[in-house]
Amino acid sequence: MTVAIHGLKNPSPDYGRGQGGGAVVVVRSVPMAGAVELVVYDSASADAVKPGQFFQVGVRAPHTIxxxxxxxxxxxxxSGRVxxxxxxxxxxxxxxxxxxxxQALDLLGPLGRGFNLDRDRPVVxxxxxxxxxVFPGVVQALLARGRTVMVLQGAQTKTQLLPADRFQGATVQVATDDGSTGHQGSVIDLLAHLIVSREKDPLQLSGEAQGGGVDLFACGPTPMLRSLIELAGRRQIPLESIQVALETxxxxxxxxxxxxAAPSxxxxxxxxxxxGPCVSADRIDWDRMTDAFHG
Ligand SMILES: Cc1cc2nc3c(=O)[nH]c(=O)nc-3n(C[C@H](O)[C@H](O)[C@H](O)COP(=O)(O)OP(=O)(O)OC[C@H]3O[C@@H](n4cnc5c(N)ncnc54)[C@H](O)[C@@H]3O)c2cc1C
Ligand code: FES
Structure with missing residues (x-):
């Protein structure tokens, strides 16, 4: 459940724009354990941003240039919100x-390329x-295009999962490292499990994916993305059907x-x-792709 900590209700369209324009925080909340959600009013950004794009956010902490x-x-x-x-x-x-x-936020963007949403087939x-x-807006945009969507979400424990009601209209399955809810193991284990157990797979992923009939969109730590690529190799899932949102x-x-730079x-x-940050997985040299953050 989302816990609203602070919130401005219905700011006027010009709220926060009095001093030269820009973005202003209108709601701060805790959507799941260990995370914060900032809702920002900035109608130009809300109009312009495409699912999967990013902003360079100015921070004023000491020693952060x-x-x-x-x-x-x-x-x-x-509503002009992002x-x-x-x-x-x-x-x-x-x-x-x-x-x-x-409080004002200094947003540069939207930047980069988002997910390619244009194909006409189910998405996991x-x-x-x-x-x-990255996924609430992506899922919303896919559903608006009439595409069937399944969300597989993995976290260390139950309280760190973004609530499933953030993906209304999609089928949601979860995995936790500690088994506190859903499949015990990683989200890629869950995907592998769905591929081999057709009856639990509303998208008939096993057959479709191997024939290239399902798109896979993925975002997470590099080791997770690498395991997805390895699984795709084992199950003959074409890399062209996978798009990854990279966080280099x-x-x-x-x-x-x-x-x-990511190895091509x-x-x-x-x-x-x-x-990027959203690129087709077949554009990346996964053998040379290292995890800059976790060694
Ligand atoms: C295109 C893009 C989109 C992103 N979107 C989100 C998002 O929606 N939500 C979110 O929580 N984070 C996101 N990130 C990651 C986020 O940018 C970093 O966590 C943030 O820059 C860390 O800044 P910091 O000053 O707090 O930490 P720093 O002091 O810069 O780093 C602190 C620690 O965090 C590690 N770290 C820094 N950046 C990353 C990263 N990208 N991935 C993993 N570890 C990192 C550092 O190695 C270091 O150990 C995104 C990154 C990219 C490139
Ligand atoms: S972040 Fe500077 S070139 Fe991409």
Whole structure:
């Protein structure tokens, strides 16, 4: 359940724009254990952002020179709002987590490329940990296009799962490391389990995926993405049917620092902030893809 900590109800369309425009926090809440959701009023960003795109968010914590990249969790052009869901891992996210209603946020974006939503077939969204943050808006957009959606969400424990009611209209299955709810194990174990047990698989994933009839969208730590790629190899799931939202380290977010380079299958590197963060899995050289954060 989402716990609202603070909230401004129905801000006027110009709320927060008095001093040169910009975004302003209108609701701060805790959507699941260890995470914060900031709802920001910024009608230009809410209009412009596509599912899977990100913003470079200015943070004012001591010794944080660079902006921090955050995916838009969802957007609602009608109310001019954009949501961000994140956890605290360092100084930037700690500063962000205590932004309160009425405070301005400095958003640069939307940036990068979102998911390609255009195909006309079912989608399985696979989220590991805070990777789930990108999916509320993605799922909403897929459902609006009439696509059938299944969400597979994995976390360490039950309380760290984003509640299933954030994915209304989709089928949701969960996995936890400690077995406190859902499948015990990783979200990729859950996917593997669904592939071999057709009767529990409303999308008939086993048959469809092997024939290339289902799209898989994934976001989570690099080891999770690598296990997905390995599973795809074992089950003959074409890599072209998988899109991944990469969270490589980013400096500028606009293609100048080269900090976000990911190894390309064609040799060399691609810049995640320009060609991603959402890319087809067949564009990445997974043998050279390392986890910059977890060794
Ligand atoms: C395109 C993109 C979208 C993102 N969207 C989200 C989101 O929606 N929600 C969310 O919670 N996070 C998201 N992230 C990760 C987020 O940007 C980082 O967690 C954040 O920059 C950390 O800043 P910090 O100052 O708090 O931590 P720092 O002091 O910069 O780092 C603290 C610790 O966190 C680790 N860390 C930093 N960045 C990442 C990362 N990308 N992945 C894993 N560990 C990291 C560092 O190695 C270090 O150990 C996204 C990253 C990218 C590239
Ligand atoms: S983050 Fe600087 S080039 Fe991509």
């Amino acid at each position: 660079l902006r921090r990249p955050y995916s838009a969790a969802w957007s609602d052009p009608a 949501g961000f869901i994140f956890n605290v891992v360092g100084a930037g996210s700690a500063w962000l987590s205590v932004r309160d209603d009425g 969204c696979i989220a590991g940990g805070l990777g789930v943050a 380290p980013m400096g500028c977010g606009i293609g100048t620092c080269l900090g976000c 299958r064609e040799g060399g590197y691609l810049l995640t902030c320009q060609e």
